[in-house]
Amino acid sequence: MPLDGKLPDIDTSVAHPARRYNYWLGGKDNFAADRESGDAIAAAFPGMVIAAxxxxxxxxxAVRFLAADAGLRQFLDVGTGIPTTPNLHEVAQDVDPSARVVYVDNDPIVLAHANALLTGTDQGVTTYVDADVRDPARILAEARETLDFDRPIGLTLLAIMHFVPDADGAHTHVAELVDALPPGSYLALTHATGDFIPPEVVAEMAKRDARSKSPVVDRDRAAFARFFDGLELVEPGIVTVARWREDTEDGDRPADETVSLYGAVARKP
Ligand SMILES: C[S@@+](CC[C@H](N)C(=O)[O-])C[C@H]1O[C@@H](n2cnc3c(N)ncnc32)[C@H](O)[C@@H]1O
Known part of the structure; x- marks a missing residue:
């Protein structure tokens, strides 16, 4: 059901990352500004919907790998987004119903839909924290109420850090979250990059994104790799999200220039 006009505390005047992403994914939890921005960016970069x-x-x-292969039973997901089936807890609890998940996002529309994220198994736990990734201390304090920080945790930061510029301390905030995790924990992170797209297309996308609430900051491979400093990348290392363990996905894999998002998973020694 379209939400237009039903949630007065939500700012509908500019595109928000959570709602625009929901539009690209084919969801209904978005407003005119999100759709206009989403269409304008997709017109400049036709791979956008496939990338999302x-x-x-x-x-x-990645979550199946972390739960089934790495044996993780606890997850901290920052930048969760509007619920989209399957949600992270559904993937993790499909492997082990006792998996515990803490979701974090700073957008009021995600908070408004949080109940749909809290539908885990009887044996497991899912909780929601309304917080900003630029406040790691608060996230960690809240997460400690649900997760045991003496046991490995999967920290997932998927398509969020490109909304945080260097001036806001993007790498420092990720390092602070990783520092708090015990050995044997993992970081999974995906991020927009201009590495595979012609510079004039990158510039046009940035122009069309400039008025949105959180304009995207593309990062190159070296800047992406810095999020994983001190960690051990698991195979296949840093690739576009479509290429990461692509043999476990059905269907044709899109080209790197269509996807334009880096993805990687790494273990904390
Ligand atoms: C593109 S969506 C990705 C959703 C989900 N992680 C996924 O990959 O499918 C980005 C999410 O990050 C959230 N976000 C952006 N900046 C944030 C910040 N500074 N703190 C917390 N969440 C943020 C947005 O509200 C949005 O829900």
Missing amino acids: RENRKFLRR
């Missing part, structure tokens, strides 16, 4: 969907497929494969 591939990012979501990465989430499924």
